[in-house]
Amino acid sequence: KATVSVLNWRLCAMRLQVxxxxxxxxxxxxxxxxxxxxxxLGVGAISRHGDRELLHKDGWTETTPGTLxxxxxxxxxxxxxxxxxxxxxxxxxxxGGVSALHEKVRAVSSGFDRTISSGNAVMRGMxxxxxxxxxxxxxxxxxxxxxxxxxxxxxxxxxxxxRGESGQWASLRSESDALRKEAAEFTGVGYGxxxxxxxxxxxxxxxxxxxxxxxxxxxxxxxxAAIVDHDYTASAVIPAAGRLLADVNGFVxxxxxxxxxxxxxxxxxxxxxxxxxxxxxxxxxxxxxxFGGTLVFEVWQNEQGVQEIGWYSLAVEGSAGSFxxxxxxxxxRGCGKPCAMPDYMRITASREKTESExxxxxxxxxTEVAMCKKYxxxxxxxxxxxxxxxxxxxxxxxxxxxxxxxxxxEAAFAILLFGAFCVCCTIMIHISRKRHANREVGRPAQxxxxxxxxxxx
Numbered sequence: 001k002a003t004v005s006v007l008n009w010r011l012c013a014m015r016l017q018v019x020x021x022x023x024x025x026x027x028x029x030x031x032x033x034x035x036x037x038x039x040x041l042g043v044g045a046i047s048r049h050g051d052r053e054l055l056h057k058d059g060w061t062e063t064t065p066g067t068l069x070x071x072x073x074x075x076x077x078x079x080x081x082x083x084x085x086x087x088x089x090x091x092x093x094x095x096g097g098v099s100a101l102h103e104k105v106r107a108v109s110s111g112f113d114r115t116i117s118s119g120n121a122v123m124r125g126m127x128x129x130x131x132x133x134x135x136x137x138x139x140x141x142x143x144x145x146x147x148x149x150x151x152x153x154x155x156x157x158x159x160x161x162x163r164g165e166s167g168q169w170a171s172l173r174s175e176s177d178a179l180r181k182e183a184a185e186f187t188g189v190g191y192g193x194x195x196x197x198x199x200x201x202x203x204x205x206x207x208x209x210x211x212x213x214x215x216x217x218x219x220x221x222x223x224x225a226a227i228v229d230h231d232y233t234a235s236a237v238i239p240a241a242g243r244l245l246a247d248v249n250g251f252v253x254x255x256x257x258x259x260x261x262x263x264x265x266x267x268x269x270x271x272x273x274x275x276x277x278x279x280x281x282x283x284x285x286x287x288x289x290x291f292g293g294t295l296v297f298e299v300w301q302n303e304q305g306v307q308e309i310g311w312y313s314l315a316v317e318g319s320a321g322s323f324x325x326x327x328x329x330x331x332x333r334g335c336g337k338p339c340a341m342p343d344y345m346r347i348t349a350s351r352e353k354t355e356s357e358x359x360x361x362x363x364x365x366x367t368e369v370a371m372c373k374k375y376x377x378x379x380x381x382x383x384x385x386x387x388x389x390x391x392x393x394x395x396x397x398x399x400x401x402x403x404x405x406x407x408x409x410e411a412a413f414a415i416l417l418f419g420a421f422c423v424c425c426t427i428m429i430h431i432s433r434k435r436h437a438n439r440e441v442g443r444p445a446q447x448x449x450x451x452x453x454x455x456x457x
Contacts, residue, residue, distance in 0.1 A: 036303045040090045042255040044248060045083070045266040045314075047294040048274055049118040050076040054205055057197055068114040068121075071320045075292045076118045078316050078323045080125020083264075088126065091263040098131045103261045109137040109268040110146040118292075119268040135268070144358055145243045146269040149276060152240035152362035159231045168230055176223050183216050193227065200224050200288075208319075225287040232272075232279045239361030241276040242353025248277075248297075249345070249352055255299045256307055256341065281348055282333030285313055292316045295330070300338070310338030 050072025056063045088094050093104055107123055109115040119135035127133065140147055149155060163169045173193055180199070184191035187202040200220045206213035244267070251265050267273075271289055278285040278295065285295065294314040301307045311330040318324050331337040334347055353361060359372035 038300045038302045040087075041299040041301055041307075042091065042251070042260065042263045042265075043083075043087050043296065043298050044251055044264075045294050045296045046244075046248075046274060046277060047076075047079070047118065047122070047266060047268050048271055048289045048291060049112075049114045049268060050074075050121065051291045052114045055201055057201075059194060066112075066114055068117040072114070072291060073117060073121045074320045075316045075323065076121035077125040078325075079292050079294065079314070080122035082125075082314070082316070082325050083122065084126045087264060093127075093264060101127070101131055102133055104263045105133045106262055106265045107133060107135045107268065108146075108266075109135050110143055110270065110273075111137050111140040112270075115146075115268040115270070119266070122266065122268075144355065145247055146267060146273050148240045148243055148358075149237075149272045152358075154362050155236055155240040158236040162231070162233070162236070166230065172223070172226055172230065179219055179223065183220050186212070186216060196220060196224050196227060221288055228275050228288065229286055232275050237276040237280045238351050239353070239358070241280040242351055242361065243355070243358050244273070244277055245280055245348060246352035246354065249348060252297075252299060252309065252341075252344075256301070280351060283311055283330045284333065285330055290315050290317070298338075299341075307341035308338040309341060309344050 049068060051069045052066040052072055053069060054064065055066035091104070093101065096104075105123075105126075107119045109119045116135055116137055120132070123132045123135065140150075144151060176193075176196075180191040180193075180196065183199045183203070184195065187199050189195050189198045189202060191199075200217065203213055203217035203220060206217070208214060247267070251262065254260050254262055274285075274289045274293060274295060277283075283295065292315065295311065296314050297309055297311045299307065299309050311332060313328045313330055315326045316323050317326050329337060332339050332344065332347065335343045363372050
């Protein structure tokens, strides 16, 4: 009986240890991974327009219209179909009539035909032909949000100043001399550093089967990417792109407020729109955005009220009839992937610009600032009033670092309890063994088999 008792104690202790280990493991995994349900609050996207006709630039000035092509419309419509597959159901965009949809979705564009048409194509791809939300735009002359880079004088001055003082620029110019001459002879455009854009644009018109044009295009695109990364530094784009960032963060604040109505918002701009925004915010998105290239952000909240924002790039690659979707996660410099909402606001909020702040940042003299402010006055109830700084709402969310520390403390406490339980089990087994040994000492010796048989006989 004592032997059976010891075995029972051992089996009981082993089973309890296994159960305790499973409980600790489950608790640790739940605490570390924060395994709670997350809800998608809303989505925003900043897109470059689709494929367009040949566009020639003289510095920052466009000398040809660059109208959206049929391939460009199809590419943007495919982008809209991808957005529909990803977001219409989670955001509840398929419910309600036209008026309800217009409250949930907003699309804005620069004042160019190719961007407005791109926006219409995406909206049609998302919602079909029956209830397509409108695409809002404003004249290019007053657009300080999506075409800011053509109007901010200090942005141009900083770029030119850096080119004149930078040894990197001198190296780019000398090392690319032979390539630029070769591309200029092939395309028939100038071979200066300011002509690289026109070289690249002309090379895009050649079919992919032209091996020489394809090889030149890849090399010119690498040079153009190096020029962009040199010119579009954070210090240069902060004054210019601050209006777009204020618009984006205003939408983020709306999403994180109680019961937001607007759930999906998309901006349709240009090559420089995406490049400037990425450098301004610190997103690790470099190079030349393709036609239809898009920066997407998602705002999430879990059951405990923790809010996060995640970024990724989305591109519709290939040609009409054989489009394919390519995505890549993006990381905000100084933040996680995804980024906790308080950290995101801490990093980006100081770079936002109201219209008045934009004027002060982009112009030098008092006269220029006054003219800029007058130019961008807001009309409220028929009376022109200067733009007032928008209140910046602080997003209230639980700090994920505190959540992690709490989870680690819970796991440590559970492990401590498990250790105490193991010690108790060991002591109880030791006591049981000792009792069994004492009983063995006082028990009379058992007769051998032969003796037992003789007695029976």
